[in-house]
Amino acid sequence: MKALAFPVALLAVIGLVVASLATGAGAVPWGRLWSDPAAWDVLLISRWPRTVALVLAGMAVSVSGLILQVLTRNRFVEPATAGTVPAASLGILVIGIAWPAAPVVVKMLVAAGFSIAGLALFLLILRRLSLRSALLIPLVGIMLGAVLGAITTFVAVRYEMLQSLIAWLSGDFSVILRGRYEVLWLVGLLTAMVYLIANRLSIVGLGRDVAITLGLNYRSTMLFALMIVAMVNGVVTVVVGTLPFLGLIVPNLISLMKGDHIRRTIPWVCLLGSGITLLCDIAGRVIRAPYEIPAGALLGVFGAVVFLLVLLREPRHG
Amino acid sequence: MIDVRTLTKTYAGKRVVDDVSFHIPPGGVVSLIGPNGAGKSTLLSMMSRLLTMDSGQVLIDGLDISRTDSPTLARRLAVLRQENHFVSRLTVRDLVSFGRYPHSRGRLGADDLAKVQEALEFLDLADLSDRFLDQLSGGQRQRAYVAMVLCQDTDYLFLDEPLNNLDMRHAVAMMRLIRRIADEFRRTVVLVIHDINFASAYSDRILAMKDGRLVHDGPPDHIMTPGVLEDIFDIPVHVEQVRGQAVGVYYR
Numbered sequence: 001m002k003a004l005a006f007p008v009a010l011l012a013v014i015g016l017v018v019a020s021l022a023t024g025a026g027a028v029p030w031g032r033l034w035s036d037p038a039a040w041d042v043l044l045i046s047r048w049p050r051t052v053a054l055v056l057a058g059m060a061v062s063v064s065g066l067i068l069q070v071l072t073r074n075r076f077v078e079p080a081t082a083g084t085v086p087a088a089s090l091g092i093l094v095i096g097i098a099w100p101a102a103p104v105v106v107k108m109l110v111a112a113g114f115s116i117a118g119l120a121l122f123l124l125i126l127r128r129l130s131l132r133s134a135l136l137i138p139l140v141g142i143m144l145g146a147v148l149g150a151i152t153t154f155v156a157v158r159y160e161m162l163q164s165l166i167a168w169l170s171g172d173f174s175v176i177l178r179g180r181y182e183v184l185w186l187v188g189l190l191t192a193m194v195y196l197i198a199n200r201l202s203i204v205g206l207g208r209d210v211a212i213t214l215g216l217n218y219r220s221t222m223l224f225a226l227m228i229v230a231m232v233n234g235v236v237t238v239v240v241g242t243l244p245f246l247g248l249i250v251p252n253l254i255s256l257m258k259g260d261h262i263r264r265t266i267p268w269v270c271l272l273g274s275g276i277t278l279l280c281d282i283a284g285r286v287i288r289a290p291y292e293i294p295a296g297a298l299l300g301v302f303g304a305v306v307f308l309l310v311l312l313r314e315p316r317h318g
Numbered sequence: 319m320i321d322v323r324t325l326t327k328t329y330a331g332k333r334v335v336d337d338v339s340f341h342i343p344p345g346g347v348v349s350l351i352g353p354n355g356a357g358k359s360t361l362l363s364m365m366s367r368l369l370t371m372d373s374g375q376v377l378i379d380g381l382d383i384s385r386t387d388s389p390t391l392a393r394r395l396a397v398l399r400q401e402n403h404f405v406s407r408l409t410v411r412d413l414v415s416f417g418r419y420p421h422s423r424g425r426l427g428a429d430d431l432a433k434v435q436e437a438l439e440f441l442d443l444a445d446l447s448d449r450f451l452d453q454l455s456g457g458q459r460q461r462a463y464v465a466m467v468l469c470q471d472t473d474y475l476f477l478d479e480p481l482n483n484l485d486m487r488h489a490v491a492m493m494r495l496i497r498r499i500a501d502e503f504r505r506t507v508v509l510v511i512h513d514i515n516f517a518s519a520y521s522d523r524i525l526a527m528k529d530g531r532l533v534h535d536g537p538p539d540h541i542m543t544p545g546v547l548e549d550i551f552d553i554p555v556h557v558e559q560v561r562g563q564a565v566g567v568y569y570r
Contacts, residue, residue: 073405199424203416205406209368209399214470215392215420259450260406 009271013055016278020051023285049181050173054281054295055274057236057243060187062273063194063266064229065247066254070205070262071222072126074137075255078247079233081141086148087118088237089169093152096168097159104238108183112234118148119230171241171296173281180239187235190228191270198263201225205260241296245303246273252310276302319343320365320474320506325374327360327530334360336530338374342508342523344473347500349517350510351541352527353551358510359400359478361527365508366397366476378474392420396470400478400510402463404451410462411447414438417469437469441495456483464492468499475499477509481516489513493520514555514566518542526550538564 024047032039065078072082079085091114095107102110122144126137156162194201200221204211211218236243250273258265280302281295320342327335335357342348350358363369365376367383376383378394396417404413414437418430426434438444441461451459460483467475480496481489497520499505511517517524517538524541526534534546541547542564547555555568 070406075405199416199419202406202408202412203419206404206413206416209397210416212368212388213366213392213395213397214416215389217388255407259412260408261412 006267006271009268009275013271013275013278016275016282017051017055020054020278020282021047023282045178049178050176050281051278053176053181053184053240054173054277056184056188056191057240058246058274058277059270060184060191060232060273061236061243061246061277062250062269063191064232066251066262066266066269067194067201067225067229068247069251069255070201070260071225072137073205073207074134075252076134076138076248077141078245079229080242080244080247081138081145082229083118083120083122083141083144083148084115084230084233085118085237085242086145086152087121088112088115088234089165089242090114090118090148090152090155091234092168092238093156093161093165096161096164097155104180104183108235108238111238112231115234115237116227116230118144119226123226169237169241170294171243171299172292172294173240174285174292174294176239183235184239187232190232194225194228195263195266197221197224198266202260202262205262241294243277243296244300245307246276246299249303249306249310250276253306256310256313319379320508321375321377322361322365323375323377325361325364325376326372327357327364327369328372333530335364338527338530338532340525340532340535342506344506345500345504346506346522347496347520348506348508348523348525349521350508350525350527351512351514351517351550352533356527357530358527362397362476362478362508362510366395367391368397368399389420392470392472394472395474395476396467396472398463398467398475398477398480400482402459407450407452409448409450410443410454410465411438413451413462414443414447414465414469417466418471420470433469433471437465440468441465442491457485457488460484461488461492464495473505475505475507477507479510479512481511481513489516496520514542514547515563518564518566542566 021043029039061079068077068079068082069075088111091111092107095102095110099106122141125140125144129136129140152165153162156165200216203214203216204218204221208218250269254265254268254272258268277295280298284293284295284298287293323339325335325338326333338361350362352358360369364371378391381391383391411434415426415430415434417437418426418433422430438447441464443461443465446454446458451462454462464480480492484492493516496507496509500507521538524536524538525532526541528550533550534541542557544555544557547557547566553568555566558565558567
């Protein structure tokens with residue numbers, strides 16, 4: 001039974017990928033794919049990029065949530081409450097004002113840069129904090145997010161960019177076409193690199209003292225992992241927008257079921273992260289077809305409910 | 319062997335560890351005792367390279383710990399800290415196998431797995447090995463931490479209050495284990511301990527600290543006298559010989 005669980009989950013996600021390829025406003029002319037090269041257009045220009053983006057963004061955000069929770073040794077931290085996403089959003093706005101026609105790569109670099117700065121600021125505040133209670137850390141993150149968000153909104157209002165900003169950040173996969181999603185492969189690569197340092201991350205999760213006495217370079221491991229988190233979230237925020245709760249609920253659910261031995265749980269975190277993102281996006285396309293609800297909005301609702309259930313079920317894991 | 323030379327640490331103008339020097343030859347159990355705030359844990363932290371020293375030197379088998387790279391030290395010295403609050407949900411076996419990291423760098427070979435199994439059995443954890451740490455009692459968890467440290471397979475073990483969270487039965491079992499680690503595996507164990515009677519019953523040597531200074535140093539017989547104990551702890555202690563053990567009585 002246990003040996004079958006992973007293949008079954010993998011098959012389920014593959015099923016969702018197929019469903020995602022098949023769902024949408026313009027019908028894919030499946031029957032003519034063999035004979036007519038133009039029949040591939042819908043699939044290649046719109047459906048495939050969108051589906052790949054869903055899988056990669058879903059897994060990357062979930063894994064970066066896992067990393068943050070391990071490194072801060074706190075279950076309630078996620079990219080959105082650790083300074084990265086709000087800072088990246090500010091970065092996107094700044095580049096949107098300064099250079100509206102900037103290529104995706106430039107936007108990505110700017111957002112990643114802001115994201116790193118935001119995370120650094122968050123960690124700096126944590127270091128100054130004398131009272132490190134489990135609830136205070138995410139609260140600090142939420143407050144930092146609120147301050148950064150307020151600055152972003154203020155700037156957006158001044159430049160009359162508020163509507164564009166909301167559209168950019170809504171976690172909407174419908175805008176993803178060929179030519180816009182390719183940078184997400186980089187995110188996939190960064191996520192794969194996390195697997196290589198999984199054991200070191202697990203040890204860092206046991207705290208500085210344990211890491212040092214086991215001969216691990218604590219600082220460089222921490223720095224490396226945090227850079228990955230910041231870059232991943234910068235890129236995802238540019239391409240897709242924010243995916244609320246994903247980085248919070250996925251690692252927590254997997255931790256409850258499978259524990260925290262990261263090398264073993266990363267594949268599960270990736271699968272569940274992609275699966276939930278695919279599911280929310282497909283649902284968003286179906287519920288009000290031919291209109292769409294952004295996956296980010298559905299994730300917000302779905303994620304909040306799941307998170308509450310996790311909190312109620314397992315009060316010890318705080 | 320361990321050489322501690324003129325070790326000093328100052329916090330906010332107060333010398334928490336003040337010019338401490340001693341030498342520990344290989345093998346045996348050495349206990350660090352002293353009142354709260356005497357500097358025992360600070361001393362052990364510096365000896366474990368977890369805290370920088372203001373001045374002085376610590377040599378382990380001739381290696382200056384401030385200059386030797388951390389992975390090399392990790393194969394000679396294992397450390398159990400006083401506070402172990404792990405948020406991670408790991409199974410006992412996973413936790414213990416991380417103790418092999420200095421040797422395996424994350425890839426557990428057959429030899430590593432055998433050491434893990436040995437440590438689990440030595441601490442009577444074989445039946446609990448697939449349980450998550452948060453499903454264990456405080457005492458079982460403490461044993462899992464010690465198994466992890468033991469599994470690191472080092473000549474030197476520094477244990478900061480290993481009797482934390484243990485009841486009478488488990489405290490005795492832990493001290494017997496520590497004795498066996500020293501006797502059977504020929505390891506050198508340095509531990510911080512509060513219970514002078516445990517220190518007396520199981521140590522080869524006792525180092526007593528007070529106000530950051532090393533004030534007494536000797537075998538249990540020398541330390542377990544009313545004069546010395548009152549000098550260390552500032553309360554009168556009667557010492558009785560009970561069944562061949564020097565026992566300090568100070569409760570009333």
